[in-house]
Amino acid sequence: MPTLPGLLTFAALSLIALVAGVSLTRLVPGLALQHPGLLALGLLMMFWALREMLLRRRVQNRLIAEIEQLAEEVLRLRGEEPATGSAAIDVPAEEIVTTRATRPHLTRPHLVMPEAPHIANEPRLILPDPMRTPEPQDDGTLLDAVRDALNNNRVELHVQPIVSLPQRRIRFFELLARPRDADGKAYAAAPCLVALDAAGLRAEFDALMLLRGVQMVRKLEQRAKEVGFFLNLTPAMLAQVETFNPLYDFLTREREHAANIVLEFSYEGVRQLDRNGLYRMSQLAALGFALSIDGIDRFDLDFATLARSGVRFLKFNAATFSDVNAIARSPVDLADLNEICKRHDLLPILTKVEAEADLLKLADLNFPLGQGLLFGPPKLAKAA
Numbered sequence: 001m002p003t004l005p006g007l008l009t010f011a012a013l014s015l016i017a018l019v020a021g022v023s024l025t026r027l028v029p030g031l032a033l034q035h036p037g038l039l040a041l042g043l044l045m046m047f048w049a050l051r052e053m054l055l056r057r058r059v060q061n062r063l064i065a066e067i068e069q070l071a072e073e074v075l076r077l078r079g080e081e082p083a084t085g086s087a088a089i090d091v092p093a094e095e096i097v098t099t100r101a102t103r104p105h106l107t108r109p110h111l112v113m114p115e116a117p118h119i120a121n122e123p124r125l126i127l128p129d130p131m132r133t134p135e136p137q138d139d140g141t142l143l144d145a146v147r148d149a150l151n152n153n154r155v156e157l158h159v160q161p162i163v164s165l166p167q168r169r170i171r172f173f174e175l176l177a178r179p180r181d182a183d184g185k186a187y188a189a190a191p192c193l194v195a196l197d198a199a200g201l202r203a204e205f206d207a208l209m210l211l212r213g214v215q216m217v218r219k220l221e222q223r224a225k226e227v228g229f230f231l232n233l234t235p236a237m238l239a240q241v242e243t244f245n246p247l248y249d250f251l252t253r254e255r256e257h258a259a260n261i262v263l264e265f266s267y268e269g270v271r272q273l274d275r276n277g278l279y280r281m282s283q284l285a286a287l288g289f290a291l292s293i294d295g296i297d298r299f300d301l302d303f304a305t306l307a308r309s310g311v312r313f314l315k316f317n318a319a320t321f322s323d324v325n326a327i328a329r330s331p332v333d334l335a336d337l338n339e340i341c342k343r344h345d346l347l348p349i350l351t352k353v354e355a356e357a358d359l360l361k362l363a364d365l366n367f368p369l370g371q372g373l374l375f376g377p378p379k380l381a382k383a384a
Contacts, residue, residue, distance in 0.1 A: 143195040145187065149179035150205070156180065157212055158378035162230070162349060162371045165359075171369060172262065174230040175213045176378050177205070202234045203243050210250075216381060217260050230262045230292055235269030238277045248280075251287055258288035262313060267296045278309045285310020294351070297323070299330035299337065307344040314341065315349045318358050318372070321365075338366050 149155055155177055162172035178186045196202040213231040220227070237243045254261075263284055270293055273281070285291050292313035293306065297320045306314070320326050321334065332340055341348045353359055353372030 142187070142191055143199055145181060146179050146192050146195055149181065149187070150208075152182075154180045154182075155209075156186075157209070157216065157381040159229075159381045160371065160378040161376040162369055163375045165350075165367055165370045166363075168370075168375060170227065172228045172230055174264070174371065175209070175216065175232070175381065177209045177232075178378070197234070197236075203237050206233050206237065207247075210247075214254055214257065214261070217257050228260050228262055228290075230264045232264045232294070235265045235273055235277065235281075238265075238273060238280045244280050248283060248287075251284060251289060255287045255289075258290075262290045262292050264292040264294050264313075264315075267293050278305070282308070282310045285312075292349075296320070298326050299332060299334065303340060303344045303346065307346060311346065313347050313349055313369075315351045315371070316367075318350055318352050318354075318362065321362055334365065338368070 158176045158178050159173040160176060161170045162174060163169060164171050176189060178189060179192055180186050193202065193205075196205050210231055210233065213229065217229050220229075233247075237247050251258075251263075265281070270278075270281070281291065290312040291310050292315060293311055294315045296314055296316045299320075301314070327334065338348060347369060348367055349369040349371055350359075350362060350365075350367040351371045353370050353374045355374060358372075359370065359374060
């Protein structure tokens with residue numbers, strides 16, 4: 001079916017043809033006798049354009065009605081009534097997360113920044129409650145501890161440097177969330193994320209951390225314009241329209257900061273995305289945000305597909321280069337890895353570098369960037 005811009009263009013041309021036909025027949029009466037089809041052609045083209053526009057509007061109205069009926073049917077099958085509105089919880093700009101003293105457990109809220117005049121320019125992200133997301137299940141003491149940290153504003157942002165090699169000059173910072181208990185002890189990040197994934201709360205957690213991360217970028221980019229920030233997101237936010245659309249709208253509003261922000265997704269999560277998920281990932285790249293894939297522990301990658309999806313950075317774990325199985329499955333010579341990445345406009349990053357010996361063993365691979373305890377541990381982000 002023709003697109004609306006195409007129809008408008010055709011209608012404009014038809015109008016021009018019509019006006020030209022009428023004008024010429026008036027200016028030169030002889031043309032009306034010599035070329036009687038000119039006016040008829042203009043009228044026919046105009047009629048066709050209007051007919052196509054009316055048909056398109058009729059189809060759109062029918063599709064909208066069918067979608068509304070389907071949504072009501074889904075709600076009916078679930079034993080729910082169609083919602084007439086959705087409550088929202090204000091997330092203050094000065095805090096990392098919402099403090100809900102009256103709520104013993106973290107639920108899946110709608111997250112929205114208040115629109116008061118003094119913070120009108122603050123970032124805002126509204127994340128709806130997807131119907132297909134399961135209700136949070138208690139995953140034991142760790143999940144309860146993370147919920148308690150979220151509800152009592154005990155989640156801190158830490159930064160870890162990503163440096164250029166071999167100069168070791170800081171090029172980026174990765175922002176990492178660290179929940180703490182009542183005594184100030186930080187929980188390990190990986191188990192916390194696993195618990196949140198199991199409870200269906202990871203998207204909400206990442207949305208809160210994304211708000212804080214963007215706030216930090218806005219504060220620091222004027223002082224460090226050449227330094228970028230990696231912000232972690234779960235690929236699950238790309239898997240469903242319900243979570244992707246608010247993310248896309250939020251990043252569209254913040255695209256002026258895209259030059260300083262890299263959106264990072266886990267490799268295992270990206271591998272599970274279907275074609276629609278990969279397309280949504282490329283839509284974020286089209287806004288101007290660079291994309292990064294973290295936790296890569298193999299070398300048989302589809303570099304071309306990743307590049308077409310808007311990926312710019314690939315993070316390879318240093319231990320993978322000592323993994324006999326990963327090396328045996330590799331279709332490429334590891335010595336050519338950097339050159340292959342360049343061919344696809346990708347930048348490889350060597351991560352989890354713990355000691356000088358680890359770096360020396362891989363010096364011949366000429367990684368342009370590195371990250372790990374050798375270059376600096378995560379530190380509390382004071383500017384947040």
